[in-house]
Amino acid sequence: MAQTVANVVAAKPKVTGGVLRGAVGTVLPTNSSTAPAVGFVALGYVGEDGLTYTPARSTDKKRAWGGDIVKVVQTEYSETWTFTLVESMNADVLKTVHGTANVATTAATVSTGTLQTVKSNGDVLPNLPWVFDMIEGATKRRVVLPNAQITEVGEVQFTDGELVAYPVTLEAFEDATGNNSYTYLDDGVFTP
Numbered sequence: 202m203a204q205t206v207a208n209v210v211a212a213k214p215k216v217t218g219g220v221l222r223g224a225v226g227t228v229l230p231t232n233s234s235t236a237p238a239v240g241f242v243a244l245g246y247v248g249e250d251g252l253t254y255t256p257a258r259s260t261d262k263k264r265a266w267g268g269d270i271v272k273v274v275q276t277e278y279s280e281t282w283t284f285t286l287v288e289s290m291n292a293d294v295l296k297t298v299h300g301t302a303n304v305a306t307t308a309a310t311v312s313t314g315t316l317q318t319v320k321s322n323g324d325v326l327p328n329l330p331w332v333f334d335m336i337e338g339a340t341k342r343r344v345v346l347p348n349a350q351i352t353e354v355g356e357v358q359f360t361d362g363e364l365v366a367y368p369v370t371l372e373a374f375e376d377a378t379g380n381n382s383y384t385y386l387d388d389g390v391f392t393p
Contacts, residue, residue: 207388212251212335212342218243219252220284222297223330230332233341233385237332242293248285248366252333254344255281280373280381282333282346285355289365292317298354298367300324326351331371339389347376347383 214220220243223229227240259277262270286294295304295317303320307313331346355368373381 207390210337210340210342213337214247214251215334215336217334218245219334220244220247220286221332221334222293223332225327225329227330229330229345229347229383230343231345231383231385233343233387241330241332244286244294244297245288245291246286248287248364248368250285252335253283255283257281278381281352282331282349282371282373283369285366285368287364287366289367290317294367295319298326298351298369300326328374341385341387341389343385345383345385346371346373346381348374350374 221237221241222244223237223242224240228238230237257277257279258275261274261276263272263274265271286298288294292304292306299319299321303322303324305318307316309315328348328350331349333344333346335342335344349371351369352372353368353370355370357365357367359365375381
């Protein structure tokens with residue numbers, strides 16, 4: 202196959218949000234362009250490093266008598282997704298990294314702004330569906346994680362001149378059909 206510049210793309214978040222978290226049981230998108238179902242919430246701006254996908258395969262080398270490698274057996278497969286949520290005052294972001302039950306929001310009044318109370322504790326964060334929407338020009342890329350859990354919220358720094366942000370690691374688990382994630386692509390080139 203010849204080299205094709207049109208197959209080389211970057212990934213920018215959609216202006217409506219690049220990282221969306223769903224509720225348990227939310228209907229999953231099955232293409233790159235249909236609006237996500239009610240139940241998905243956009244989590245606002247993501248840090249400049251964007252989204253990182255890390256597939257990992259663990260293997261075990263089997264040897265014959267004499268030491269020759271005769272087979273490599275896959276023993277494990279996993280997918281992690283990492284990104285940094287930078288809207289640290291966004292109630293949906295706070296619910297995502299602390300748990301919905303641990304965030305209380307009171308609407309603004311004539312004497313106060315929007316008030317939020319966040320409890321930090323060891324509550325296990327739930328397995329939820331996630332959607333990552335990306336575009337470049339007419340091309341679209343959507344990644345759907347049917348069942349993923351935040352397994353780590355990294356170090357949060359409170360310093361002058363830096364953003365208060367939440368580095369997040371998601372573990373994508375297999376769905377009922379054995380898939381950890383789905384990627385839907387549209388090259389944006391229509392037939393005449």
